Amino acid sequence: MAKATKRPKTTKRHADPEPVRVGIVGCGAISGNYMNHIPNYRILNVVACADLVPQRAKAMADQAGIPKVCSVKQLINDDDVDIVLNLTIPKAHYPVAMDAVRAGKHVYSEKPLAIRRPDGRKLVDAAKRKGLLVGGAPDTFFGAGIQTSRKLLDDGAIGQPIACTAYMMGRGVETWHPNPDFYFQPGGGPMFDMGPYYLTAMTFLLGPIKRITAAAGITIPERRITSKPFYGQKITVNTPDHISGSLVFTSGVIGTMCTSFATWAAETWPITIFGTDGTLKVPDPNGFDGDVFLYTKSKDKWRTVKHTHATGHGRAVGLADMAHAIRSGRPARAGAQQTYAVLDAMQGFLDAARTGRAYTPRCRYERPAPLPTRLRKGWLDD
Template sequence: MASPLRVGIVGCGNISGIYFQNLGKYKSTQVIACSDLDMARAQEAAAKYAVPYALSTKELLTHSEVDLILNLTIPNAHASVALAAVEAGKHVYNEKPLTISFDDGKQLIEKAMSKGVRVGCAPDTFMGAGIQTCRKLIDEGAIGEPIACEAHMQCHGHESWHPSPEFYYHQGGGPMLDMGPYYITALVNLMGSIKRVAGISRATFPTRTITSQPKNGAVIEVETPTHITGSIEFASGSIGMVVQSFDVWHGDVAPLIVHGSEGSLLVGDPNQFGDLVRIRSKGDSTWNSVPFEHGF
């Protein structure tokens, strides 16, 4: 790949700011261009972050100076934008989820392989010091043989704070595709590959009322499940429980827990790079904090 890697950002919405900021910190990356369905928003981002070009998405995808497309569009557009980028011979990094269907994801990977380009996808938080310290502890046998795990994300959705929360309740949204990738990615890193899954879901509330600005009072028709529970069987024989919900007002449970034959490990929030890690061996009376010892 080129150095610096020249990046074109598609989608200048709420999450884009942290990407513009972080990519500008490294000599190995340079944001060359950005685009958005709202050209004014693309132009505003280009001016704010000193990006040379604010373009239409079609122009950006075929721009000769762009090596990689950073796809920050809404989930329902991830597949179409990524496929168009791959067709144009560009590498792609998608925000999660990679796509909203297995078939679309399979098509994207196969097309990238045929074109000789690479595809990546968020999240990368599993590479942070918190989860990697947990991985080191598990590998060293600190909790014995992993036998079970739990993953909990419970809140009442994003309409109270996000400026444009509609897509969270439309096809491609919901807690499993929005927040689930953080939890499932962390579990696969810690527990290994998955053999099979089972689950059940529902949309508890048929509508959501936005209380954030600038759309305060607008009503969203819910089109996707908003409370999902699932069971995982890992290839190792370990089992896991997953709860992902936009329907819960309050909860008091650890985000990620790994149970072993000799103790348990509180992994912390997988949406962070370095949340608190705690361990409790079978003979301990309290949880003990663990300093970060390993990570990227």
């Protein structure tokens, strides 16, 4: 009898997607952080950069080996650019992103998506009409800390979640940021600056928000800069620097949230989720790989949970995820729905504080899919 032909081993590996071409607008403090991590994601190829201050773009291109330096207008209209990475200051996020969408580009912006809810809505609607993706930071929820927390919640580790607390209690950025003024203007403040990390993590973990109430104030009306180069200059604060409120999730979870640039040495845990059978301490959502702590009533003690997902992601992972979404047609995790829901909620806190009435978010929101637990290095889809 003839021997059966031995078939060569086949692997199920798909062809690697073609890299997506990125043009960076805004080459300030955070751009270096992106450039440090972009090489970790094989789907990203930075082809150009631009800044209102051309020397900044030139300096970054020289340092990071970016082939093209041009004006913002040229970059946005460049046929070689697929995604505009918008790293400008908050009030420029919307106009830059809208120009890019009009020019047919996908856009990934630093947080917040926009500084006013209607602008965010217009941007999301315009992108949808053109079949483009918009979204952006934060992408810290791709980190092992928040992904592990999500898995624990979804696996029922604390039973049914019933309550959560979120505290971002600091003293402000005028001591270290080179150009801190924008942090104290509308679109800044602790809610618009740090709230995105907390609200993104909370919604990714707990789902949509159905009601927000709040109180807020400008507790320190003037700040003195002690960083360089503007040492000694004064900043007039034009947005609340302390916001405290409560939020109710559609699931019934009752949340407490406080964001502040007015407090010294607060010793609060970033996010804690309380369930019927235990409590979860979620790590700082302004980082990627923090430790996750779990208390269960059956064991009656705290333990550190081993991460279920890959560590080592950094700023740029959300951008890489959007690039994969462009290539495969799946939704981007840090996409329009996620970033608009967070903008809506942040504005909701300020609106509720100003009017004394509860704010009811009306946008559609579904939690983005968790990351797969096993991924090839450099890729986000298995």
